[in-house]
Amino acid sequence: MATKKVTYNEAVSEIEEILEKIESEELDVDELTEKVKRVSVLLKICKDKLLKTNEQVEQILKEMEE
């Protein structure tokens, strides 16, 4: 999934962009729901990336040992 490759910077700027939209009341309730869902997905991606072990990264590190 493409969203897996979102960097922290991209995630944060996307979230901030969405927040700006929410604050400026540009969104109707349907869009709001959509955007809030997106924010929670992005937050989850970031938190997972922060706290959970990424096997791919571990694998690359292992390959360095050899």
Next chain:
Amino acid sequence: MQQKLTLFELSEWIKDALKSAIPATVWVVAEISELKENRNGHCYLELVEKKGNEIVARARATIWSYTYRILKPYFETTTGQYFSHGIKVLVQVSVEYHPAYGLSLNVKDIDPAYTVGDMALQRKEIIERLQNEGVFDMNKELNLPLVPQKIAVISSKTAAGFQDFMNQLEKNARGIKFYTHLFEAWMQGSEAVPSIISALDRIFEYEDFFDAVAIIRGGGATADLSSFDNYDLAFHITQFPLPVVTGIGHEKDDTIIDLVAHTRMKTPTAVAEFFISGAERFYEQLAGLEEETVRMTRETIDSQKEQLEEFAADLNQFVGGFINKKNRQLLKTGNHLHQQVNRFSFNKQYELNNLRHDLHGALSVWKVETKNRIDSRKRILKRVVHEALQKETSGMNQLKGRVNHGFERLLTKEQERLYRHENTVRLLNPENVLNRGYTLTLKAGKIVKSAALLGVNDEIETRFADGKIQSKITKKE
């Protein structure tokens, strides 16, 4: 012939000459090019003086163990620099000449201030060179990722500082996951600079993978820091594409490596904390964003709900007003309609009465007229029938007269004819014929008119006017 000397005699001569020519001790500036300690604690050195890269002077030197034991720590604590090769020193020496071992300098004392000054000068020169080359701030200008999570570590596996660093990272309170890989290097001594550069070169292959480089080393105040005031290493760091964080473990002035690094921390533990705090800050930023999203979403929903409720209230009022208005209109229309219907029905009733009246009048007229018409027709018909009847009756009477007349004539005529016929018939009657002497012959009840029909032995009946007889034919002619 000149006087002949033995080598020893010459050597003694030189020794005496040196002794008288040179003071017992002199202060000499030199660079230590080699340094060895032997088992007895004596220190053997090679001192040189260079002009550029060329050695223009070289001399062996010794520091006897009882002096060395005092000089070395004194030097090292004062300068923060290992007493080793590669450094420039100001030493107080006595010039010794031994016939068997040649010239040698015996170090009596050392002035660390000179080395400190020289190092400072060197540092200054290196810094100026890096600045002139425009590279000094290059590593600092790199952006440290929001979360430096993948860290290439340059250290020595056995160094206490490395273990501190790793423990600190792993036991971070938030449980943030860090990925580290150790690129081993010598962190002190003459091998330090080339081995750290080689480690950087190895990390360079994974440039895209790592977020940052940590150069760490535990150690006390007496650490050998000269390696970190090295131009080549400093230059490598300025050119490195990843941000370099140093934790070299010293309290004194920053080394040049510290100065050119992206971030300078005092100890390996502090470097770990630096990374952790970066990640934690990000984690808190996420939490903040989450909170803000929730808050703003709630606010937006609340305000929209409020708006909706206002709309609903407005609508309620509007609809109520609308219904009332329509109700009133309806009542009015109803009343109006009632009136109209009444008026209409009254008018129609009136019209109907008129019509009825008219109809009645017309009907009476029509009735009279029709009756008159019928009567006149009746009269005409009666007359016509009467006339026809009279006509027919007179015709009939005429016809009757004619019929009667004809009939009487016909009757007379027929009576005459009948009378004639009666005579004829009377003349012709068989009985009369028989009476006149004619007979009738019958066979089996039937009249026989021809003799051909009779044969011999046939019985025949012969009728006479006064009776009949039976006879049998006996002969036929």
